[in-house]
Amino acid sequence: MKHETVLKDEAIHYLNIKPNGIYVDGTLGGAGHSIEILKKLKQGFLYAFDQDDFAIAYAKERLKDFNRYQIIKSNFRYLKHELNRLGVDKIDGLLLDLGLSSFQIDDEARGFTYLKDTKLDMRMDQQQNVTAETILNTYSVDELAKIFFVYGEEKNAYKIANRIVLNRPMKTTMDLVKITDIVNRNEKGHSAKRVFQALRIAVNDELRVLEEVLKDAVEMLNPDGRLVVITFHSLEDRIVKHFFKEESTVNVPKNLPIMPIDSDLEILTRKPIYPSEEEYERNSRSKSAKLRALRRKV
Ligand SMILES: C[S@@+](CC[C@H](N)C(=O)[O-])C[C@H]1O[C@@H](n2cnc3c(N)ncnc32)[C@H](O)[C@@H]1O
Numbered sequence: 001m002k003h004e005t006v007l008k009d010e011a012i013h014y015l016n017i018k019p020n021g022i023y024v025d026g027t028l029g030g031a032g033h034s035i036e037i038l039k040k041l042k043q044g045f046l047y048a049f050d051q052d053d054f055a056i057a058y059a060k061e062r063l064k065d066f067n068r069y070q071i072i073k074s075n076f077r078y079l080k081h082e083l084n085r086l087g088v089d090k091i092d093g094l095l096l097d098l099g100l101s102s103f104q105i106d107d108e109a110r111g112f113t114y115l116k117d118t119k120l121d122m123r124m125d126q127q128q129n130v131t132a133e134t135i136l137n138t139y140s141v142d143e144l145a146k147i148f149f150v151y152g153e154e155k156n157a158y159k160i161a162n163r164i165v166l167n168r169p170m171k172t173t174m175d176l177v178k179i180t181d182i183v184n185r186n187e188k189g190h191s192a193k194r195v196f197q198a199l200r201i202a203v204n205d206e207l208r209v210l211e212e213v214l215k216d217a218v219e220m221l222n223p224d225g226r227l228v229v230i231t232f233h234s235l236e237d238r239i240v241k242h243f244f245k246e247e248s249t250v251n252v253p254k255n256l257p258i259m260p261i262d263s264d265l266e267i268l269t270r271k272p273i274y275p276s277e278e279e280y281e282r283n284s285r286s287k288s289a290k291l292r293a294l295r296r297k298v
Pocket residue numbers: 003004005006026027028029030031032033034049050051052055074075076077097098099100101124209
C-alpha cells in the first residue's frame with residue numbers, strides 16, 4: 001500500500017530549501033516529499049495540506065520524528081485563507097504533487113479503479129457530498145458528454161453519455177464499464193480509461209482548484225521563493241505551463257513609448273523535467289509525471 005514518491009530529488013532541488021524558510025506541501029499524501037523538506041529545515045516551518053483522512057493518518061505516523069510542521073486537513077484551493085488564518089502571508093515555496101496516492105488508487109472501495117466492481121465514489125475528500133454516482137445519475141446528456149470530452153478527451157463522449165442516461169440508475173463501476181466496453185469496443189487500451197479520468201477530475205474539480213491555488217500561491221511567494229508542480233496528465237500540465245508563462249512575461253502594448261520591464265518571476269524549467277530511466281523502471285506510476293518550477297526573482 002506504500003506510495004512511492006515521484007521526482008523526489010528533482011522536487012527538492014527546485015524548491016531550493018532554505019533552513020529558515022516557510023514551505024507548503026499542498027499534497028502531503030504519503031509524506032515522501034514532506035520528509036525531505038523537513039530534513040532540510042532548521043528554524044523554518046512546513047505547512048502540509050491534504051483533503052484525504054486516510055492520507056493524513058498515514059502521514060502523521062511517518063512524520064512522528066519531526067516537529068517543525070503542521071498538517072492542515074483542507075483542499076489546497078483554500079491555501080491562502082488557511083495560512084492567513086494562522087498568521088502566515090508569505091511563503092518560500094509550494095510543492096504540488098498532483099493526483100492520487102497509490103493507497104487511494106489501490107483501495108478499491110474508493111471507486112477510482114475500473115478494474116474492480118465497486119461503488120462509484122472517486123472523492124478525495126470523504127466529507128464532500130458529490131460523488132461519481134451523483135454526477136452519473138443527475139447530470140444531463142450534454143453535461144456528461146462535456147465532462148468526458150473536455151476532461152477525458154473521449155471522442156465517443158456523446159454516445160457514452162446517452163447510454164448512461166438510458167441505463168440509469170448507475171450503481172457500480174461495472175455499470176459504467178459495460179457501457180464503455182460496448183461503445184469503445186475497438187479500443188487498444190481499457191475502454192473506460194478516459195471516462196474514469198474525466199469523472200475523477202469532475203468529482204474533485206481538479207483543474208479549477210489547480211488554477212486557484214497557483215494564483216494565490218504566486219502572490220504569497222517571497223523573493224527567491226519557488227512554485228514546484230508535478231503533474232500527471234496533459235490537462236494539468238497545460239494549466240501550469242500557461243500560468244508560468246503568463247506570470248513570467250510582461251506584455252507591454254507595442255505602440256506605447258515605454259521600455260519593457262522584466263517580470264519579477266522566472267521559469268526555472270524551460271522544458272518540463274521528467275523522471276530518470278531508473279525511476280521509470282522502478283515505479284510505473286512515474287511514467288506520466290512532469291515537473292515545472294517558477295521562481296520569484298530577488
Ligand atoms: C500524489 S499524492 C502526494 C504524494 C506525496 N508527495 C508523497 O510523496 O508521498 C497526492 C495527494 O494529494 C492529495 N490531494 C490531491 N488534490 C488535493 C487538493 N486539491 N487538496 C488537498 N489535497 C489534495 C491527495 O489526497 C493525495 O493524498
